[in-house]
Amino acid sequence: MENSMPVAQEQQREIYRRMVRIRRFEEEGTRLYMAGEIPGAYHASIGQEATIVGACMALRDTDAMTGTHRSHGHPIGKGADLKALMAELMGKSTGICRGRGGSMHLADASVGIIGESAIVGGGIPLATGVGLSSKVLGTQLVCLCFFGDGAVNQGTFHESLNMASLWKLPVIYLCENNGYAITTSVAMSHGQPNIALRAQSYGMPGIVVDGQDAGAVLDVTAAAVARARGGKGPTLIEAQTYRFDEHQVGLVVPGTPYRTLEEVAKYKAHRDPIVLFRRVLLSNGIAANELEAIESEVATAVAEAIQFARDSPLPDVAGLYDNLYSRPLETASP
Amino acid sequence: MKHETSAERRQINYLDAIVQAQTEELERDSRVIMMGEDIAIYGSGDLIERFGPTRIWAMPISEASFTGVGIGAAIAGLRPIVDLNIASFMYLASDQIINQAAKLRFMTAGKVSVPIVFRVCMYYGASIAAQHSDRPYPLFMNVPGLKVISPSSPADAKGLLKAAVREDDPVVFFEDSKLWNVKEEVPTDPDFLVPIGKADIKRVGSDVTLVAISGAMRPTLEAADALAAQRISAEVIDPRTLKPLDMRTIVRSVEKTGRLIIIENAHRILGAGAEIAAFMAEEAFESLRKPIIRLTSPDVHVPFSPVLEEALYPRKEQIVAAAKRLLT
Numbered sequence: 258m259e260n261s262m263p264v265a266q267e268q269q270r271e272i273y274r275r276m277v278r279i280r281r282f283e284e285e286g287t288r289l290y291m292a293g294e295i296p297g298a299y300h301a302s303i304g305q306e307a308t309i310v311g312a313c314m315a316l317r318d319t320d321a322m323t324g325t326h327r328s329h330g331h332p333i334g335k336g337a338d339l340k341a342l343m344a345e346l347m348g349k350s351t352g353i354c355r356g357r358g359g360s361m362h363l364a365d366a367s368v369g370i371i372g373e374s375a376i377v378g379g380g381i382p383l384a385t386g387v388g389l390s391s392k393v394l395g396t397q398l399v400c401l402c403f404f405g406d407g408a409v410n411q412g413t414f415h416e417s418l419n420m421a422s423l424w425k426l427p428v429i430y431l432c433e434n435n436g437y438a439i440t441t442s443v444a445m446s447h448g449q450p451n452i453a454l455r456a457q458s459y460g461m462p463g464i465v466v467d468g469q470d471a472g473a474v475l476d477v478t479a480a481a482v483a484r485a486r487g488g489k490g491p492t493l494i495e496a497q498t499y500r501f502d503e504h505q506v507g508l509v510v511p512g513t514p515y516r517t518l519e520e521v522a523k524y525k526a527h528r529d530p531i532v533l534f535r536r537v538l539l540s541n542g543i544a545a546n547e548l549e550a551i552e553s554e555v556a557t558a559v560a561e562a563i564q565f566a567r568d569s570p571l572p573d574v575a576g577l578y579d580n581l582y583s584r585p586l587e588t589a590s591p
Numbered sequence: 592m593k594h595e596t597s598a599e600r601r602q603i604n605y606l607d608a609i610v611q612a613q614t615e616e617l618e619r620d621s622r623v624i625m626m627g628e629d630i631a632i633y634g635s636g637d638l639i640e641r642f643g644p645t646r647i648w649a650m651p652i653s654e655a656s657f658t659g660v661g662i663g664a665a666i667a668g669l670r671p672i673v674d675l676n677i678a679s680f681m682y683l684a685s686d687q688i689i690n691q692a693a694k695l696r697f698m699t700a701g702k703v704s705v706p707i708v709f710r711v712c713m714y715y716g717a718s719i720a721a722q723h724s725d726r727p728y729p730l731f732m733n734v735p736g737l738k739v740i741s742p743s744s745p746a747d748a749k750g751l752l753k754a755a756v757r758e759d760d761p762v763v764f765f766e767d768s769k770l771w772n773v774k775e776e777v778p779t780d781p782d783f784l785v786p787i788g789k790a791d792i793k794r795v796g797s798d799v800t801l802v803a804i805s806g807a808m809r810p811t812l813e814a815a816d817a818l819a820a821q822r823i824s825a826e827v828i829d830p831r832t833l834k835p836l837d838m839r840t841i842v843r844s845v846e847k848t849g850r851l852i853i854i855e856n857a858h859r860i861l862g863a864g865a866e867i868a869a870f871m872a873e874e875a876f877e878s879l880r881k882p883i884i885r886l887t888s889p890d891v892h893v894p895f896s897p898v899l900e901e902a903l904y905p906r907k908e909q910i911v912a913a914a915k916r917l918l919t
Contacts, residue, residue, distance in 0.1 A: 362698050580699075
């Protein structure tokens with residue numbers, strides 16, 4: 258590392274803080290969902306925290322980002338406040354989207370999120386367009402585009418990577434390969450299962466990284482960001498990660514299990530990104546009580562977010578049409 | 592918004608009016624860019640020479656994604672005109688238009704703004720068969736968050752397209768190739784705008800109201816002339832904007848005439864005419880002296896053979912006959 262030790266340590270503490278924030282937020286969110294306090298569907302990011310935070314930490318605050326249906330972690334990874342996110346999950350008027358988006362659309366513009374597309378692959382062209390805008394306006398802004406292994410089989414992935422390569426757009430395509438599109442494995446759905454290799458078809462670098470290693474994800478993403486900002490174009494990063502929970506909290510998949518209990522147990526026991534990173538920090542000389550202080554600070558922040566969300570009012574039905582257009586339409590009836 | 596500005600006008604056709612609108616808006620605002628297949632060569636005059644490749648983007652054949660690239664660029668500060676060329680190519684791009692452009696402002700409680708124009712040409716009546724010949728505006732009228740415009744005259748085409756570029760919402764601009772060679776005096780003022788959401792009375796009359804959409808305006812105006820020769824006074828209304836649709840102007844006319852015919856070249860089922868007729872049944876029923884008539888394409892695809900295709904679209908004679916039926 259080129260950084261001096263204190264700077265590197267501060268960054269490592271922040272990575273740890275954000276990973277723990279995602280984990281605690283998701284654990285509490287899962288509990289609230291099961292208790293009926295959060296409506297709809299709940300897709301948790303537990304197990305994928307290192308990929309999310311490692312990649313986000315490579316960005317500037319002003320850089321843009323897109324997420325997916327599994328995106329509670331992405332705004333938190335980019336530094337978002339937890340209160341408005343939890344309030345959105347509960348469908349409250351103080352939610353980040355005032356209760357219009359919900360779990361799959363925690364689009365926190367204050368941390369550069371331009372949208373979280375729950376249409377698989379839908380955000381890939383948008384991120385590419387942000388890159389095009391950056392180039393036209395000369396803003397030096399980079400866009401980090403998150404998507405999963407399933408989205409790689411959407412046409413938008415291929416079309417967008419082609420355009421980004423053609424015009425050398427400052428976009429980082431970050432595939433969170435957690436192995437399964439709901440129940441469909443990469444082996445069952447990809448004619449060529451090496452996702453990073455697909456980058457070759459579009460003339461851009463394709464990099465595989467251990468998605469459970471936050472430091473490694475940060476390093477490869479930082480290199481891709483530098484390349485993008487330097488006008489050299491996009492990079493495809495395949496972060497190999499794992500979803501610890503079911504596709505959706507409470508989902509019971511019928512029939513033969515699509516992944517074995519042993520596989521899930523193995524990842525939880527040996528590949529937990531937070532446990533792995535905690536070990537790295539301790540070996541780097543960060544004291545255990547410092548980490549415990551972070552953990553306790555995060556627990557307080559999550560508890561406060563839940564309290565805030567619970568205390569917040571529900572949206573008023575009178576505002577149903579708010580923000581459908583930039584200004585209210587004149588009523589058409591005479 | 593200015594309806595009419597300086598008096599100077601020049602005679603140009605509908606297609607030239609569209610190109611003029613684009614050029615003026617590119618000139619006015621450096622955030623305006625154009626994206627589309629072959630636009631560096633075809634259909635846009637000398638735009639690439641004048642504005643260069645960072646403003647005029649020639650697209651690969653990737654409608655689904657370059658539409659999304661335009662939407663992303665709009666979110667991030669540009670004001671793109673995405674030229675989807677032939678209207679049926681919109682189907683490839685409809686996920687991005689409907690799920691992203693139309694919904695993002697609403698879903699993010701206004702944090703995301705999508706100032707974008709989708710320019711699509713209804714290129715029918717030209718023997719290019721069903722996959723290139725649709726009039727799909729009714730599909731997009733059913734999407735909240737979009738604005739849909741369909742001008743029938745060169746001045747309206749220019750003023751509405753310019754207004755659309757200045758709009759902060761996604762606008763679908765349906766141009767009609769049957770109108771390309773229609774000429775009229777068009778204001779030269781670069782700030783000439785036609786407001787979105789306002790119908791225009793193209794001809795004042797008292798016996799029957801003819802609401803004509805886009806390319807159906809040509810036979811409708813001819814029919815109004817023919818009816819005048821038979822001492823039947825037709826009022827001709829062009830909604831110009833289909834979403835939001837200015838029903839007030841149509842209701843006022845129906846209150847005066849008591850008779851309504853809606854003419855359009857789209858399919859009959861759930862067309863713009865169906866929505867207008869339903870609205871009038873709800874809001875102007877007491878004013879109607881006769882049943883509403885819709886003249887539309889039948890619910891069938893556009894056939895290749897010219898003799899078959901010609902039979903599809905409402906003609907002057909049918910409009911005249913329908914009006915006479917209402918007046919007997």
